[in-house]
Every structure is written in C-alpha cells, then in structure tokens.
Amino acid sequence: MKRPLEDLLKARGIRLPESTFAEPWEARAFALVLALADEGSLRWEDFRQRLIGEIGRADSHVARGEHGAGYFESWLRALEGILADNGIVAAQEIDRRADEIASNPPAPTRASSAGPIKVA
Amino acid sequence: MSSDDHDHDHHAHNAPESGAALRVKALEAVLVEKGLVDPTRLDTLTDTYEHKVGPHNGARVVARAWVDPAYKKRLLADATAAIAELGFGGPQGEYMTVLENTPRVHNMVVCTLCSCYPWPVLGLPPMWYKSFAYRSRAVGDPRGVLREFGLELPADVEVRVWDSSAEMRYLVLPMRPQGSENLTEDELADLVTRDAMIGSATVEYPSKKASTTPESAA
Numbered sequence: 193m194k195r196p197l198e199d200l201l202k203a204r205g206i207r208l209p210e211s212t213f214a215e216p217w218e219a220r221a222f223a224l225v226l227a228l229a230d231e232g233s234l235r236w237e238d239f240r241q242r243l244i245g246e247i248g249r250a251d252s253h254v255a256r257g258e259h260g261a262g263y264f265e266s267w268l269r270a271l272e273g274i275l276a277d278n279g280i281v282a283a284q285e286i287d288r289r290a291d292e293i294a295s296n297p298p299a300p301t302r303a304s305s306a307g308p309i310k311v312a
Numbered sequence: 313m314s315s316d317d318h319d320h321d322h323h324a325h326n327a328p329e330s331g332a333a334l335r336v337k338a339l340e341a342v343l344v345e346k347g348l349v350d351p352t353r354l355d356t357l358t359d360t361y362e363h364k365v366g367p368h369n370g371a372r373v374v375a376r377a378w379v380d381p382a383y384k385k386r387l388l389a390d391a392t393a394a395i396a397e398l399g400f401g402g403p404q405g406e407y408m409t410v411l412e413n414t415p416r417v418h419n420m421v422v423c424t425l426c427s428c429y430p431w432p433v434l435g436l437p438p439m440w441y442k443s444f445a446y447r448s449r450a451v452g453d454p455r456g457v458l459r460e461f462g463l464e465l466p467a468d469v470e471v472r473v474w475d476s477s478a479e480m481r482y483l484v485l486p487m488r489p490q491g492s493e494n495l496t497e498d499e500l501a502d503l504v505t506r507d508a509m510i511g512s513a514t515v516e517y518p519s520k521k522a523s524t525t526p527e528s529a530a
C-alpha cells in the first residue's frame with residue numbers, strides 16, 4: 193500500500209501519474225461496459241450485480257489462500273456472462289474470433305518479425 | 313505517460329496476445345461488427361478516465377469548502393449539486409454525500425462487495441480499495457486498516473465506516489491542516505490527496521514528503 197518511489201519523486205517535484213489501468217486490455221474492457229450501457233445493450237445495475245458475483249467467487253479463493261481472479265478478470269467474466277445471457281454475444285463467437293486473431297496476427301507484426309537476423 | 317509506455321511495450325514485444333487481452337480484442341471485434349459499439353467511443357472513454365477525471369477534481373471541492381463557509385454548507389446539504397457547481401458530475405456521481413471529518417469523527421469509505429467509487433471527483437479506484445484485504449477488513453477493523461496506512465487515530469476519535477450502496481457515493485471532506493491559514497485555494501487543493509478523500513489518510517501541512525524545500529522548477 194505504501195509507494196516509497198512515488199513519494200521520493202514527489203518530494204523532488206516530479207509527479208508520477210498513477211496508472212489507472214495496469215494493462216491496456218483493462219481499459220478496453222472498462223470502456224466496453226460503459227459504452228454498452230450508454231447504448232442500452234446492458235443495464236449498469238445488472239452488470240454490477242454480475243460483477244459482485246464474480247468478485248465474490250474470487251474472494252472465496254483468496255480467503256482460502258488460493259489464487260483468485262484479479263479485479264478486471266472478474267470484470268471481463270461479468271461482461272461476457274451478461275452478454276451471453278442477454279443473447280447479445282455467445283461465448284462461442286468470442287472463442288472463434290479469438291482463435292482467428294491468434295492464428296492471424298496483424299501484418300505489421302509479421303513484417304517486423306521477418307527482419308534481418310545477424311548470424312554469428 | 314504510463315499508458316503510452318504500456319502501448320509502446322506492447323507493440324515492441326511482438327508477442328502473441330494471450331488470455332484476457334486476446335479475449336477483449338475478440339469481444340470488441342464482435343461487438344463492433346454487430347454495430348453495438350463504436351471504437352472511437354471506446355478511445356474517448358479510455359482517455360476520459362485515464363486523463364480527465366481524477367482526484368484533482370475532488371481536491372478542488374475540498375479546497376473550496378475550506379475557504380468558503382457558505383459553499384461548505386451547501387456541500388454538506390446537497391453534495392451532488394454543490395459538486396456540480398464546480399463543473400463535476402457524471403457516471404457514478406449522480407448521488408453524492410460528503411462526509412465531514414472533525415476532531416471527534418473520522419470517516420472512511422469502502423465498497424465491501426465490489427468497487428463503488430465516486431468517479432467524477434476521484435477517478436477510478438486504486439487497487440487497494442478493490443482488494444479483498446481492504447473490503448473484508450475495513451468494516452470490522454477500521455483502526456487496524458488505518459494503522460497499516462500509517463494513520464493512528466486517538467481513542468476518543470470515532471471512526472465511521474461507510475459502505476457504498478447501490479446508488480450512494482461518498483467523498484470524505486478531510487480536516488484542513490493546521491498551519492495552512494495563509495495558503496491560497498490552489499495551494500490548498502495541491503495538499504489534498506486521494507487517500508484523504510477516501511478516508512485512509514489525513515491532509516498534512518507541510519507535507520511530510522516535501523519537508524525542506526517547496527516544490528520548485530529545479
């Protein structure tokens with residue numbers, strides 16, 4: 193809970209912005225829920241109840257000293273769950289698309305990994 | 313700055329996306345195809361919550377309450393309206409209550425079940441606020457939790473813990489620190505930390521961290 197490095201930097205007048213999201217995907221998952229709620233595709237309170245359920249599940253693992261899903265993992269599960277139950281996106285659709293993306297990385301990635309390799 | 317670093321690292325690795333990152337990418341793609349989500353809207357939302365809303369908003373509310381007794385009265389009577397006077401409001405800030413700390417009462421906020429938090433004035437909650445440790449202990453052992461934050465309160469101070477309900481969001485109005493009488497409203501706002509507005513800290517002046525020279529351009 194303490195952040196000594198941050199304190200040190202602040203003492204020197206350097207503001208280290210605290211990351212709101214640890215990973216880009218967390219920001220995206222967060223934004224997806226807000227956008228979908230704005231559009232009326234899901235109700236915020238329904239999502240919150242799902243989230244409570246997922247967090248509760250993670251909590252019971254942590255309480256037993258086991259690994260529990262992180263906050264945004266719970267968030268994502270809640271989102272997928274509510275979309276599946278509302279008949280908006282089935283889990284299989286996400287599975288299929290994930291497989292496609294995994295086996296077809298975007299072109300720039302391929303090009304850069306095909307760069308020259310020095311051989312000793 | 314930090315999200316730029318994340319993006320840079322992400323592309324530089326050329327690693328296949330795995331787990332949650334892949335899942336979110338797939339989910340977004342499917343939703344966009346179905347016309348249920350606009351990707352530029354997602355960009356705007358991310359930008360808003362990473363860079364626009366944050367504790368600096370709440371700090372302005374606190375500083376205003378400290379310098380303007382009439383504002384403070386309005387803030388305690390109808391927090392949502394008074395916060396809106398300063399231009400802050402929106403999702404998760406529709407129903408606000410401000411909790412005033414006094415020499416006799418220290419307030420602390422938790423969401424025991426999830427992470428309810430007043431986004432418009434504090435941004436998104438820190439990891440510790442969402443942690444099982446905080447959520448499960450704040451109500452039963454608030455003094456123990458505060459002690460871990462380095463805050464030891466006298467025994468005659470009542471500690472009140474508020475559990476965010478479905479609708480209500482809380483903002484703690486910390487006590488104005490002694491010695492700060494000559495500071496401007498801006499300088500006062502700079503003193504107010506996120507943790508002080510959650511209730512896991514108090515506001516210090518001078519700040520313990522910058523005990524010698526004031527923050528300067530050097």
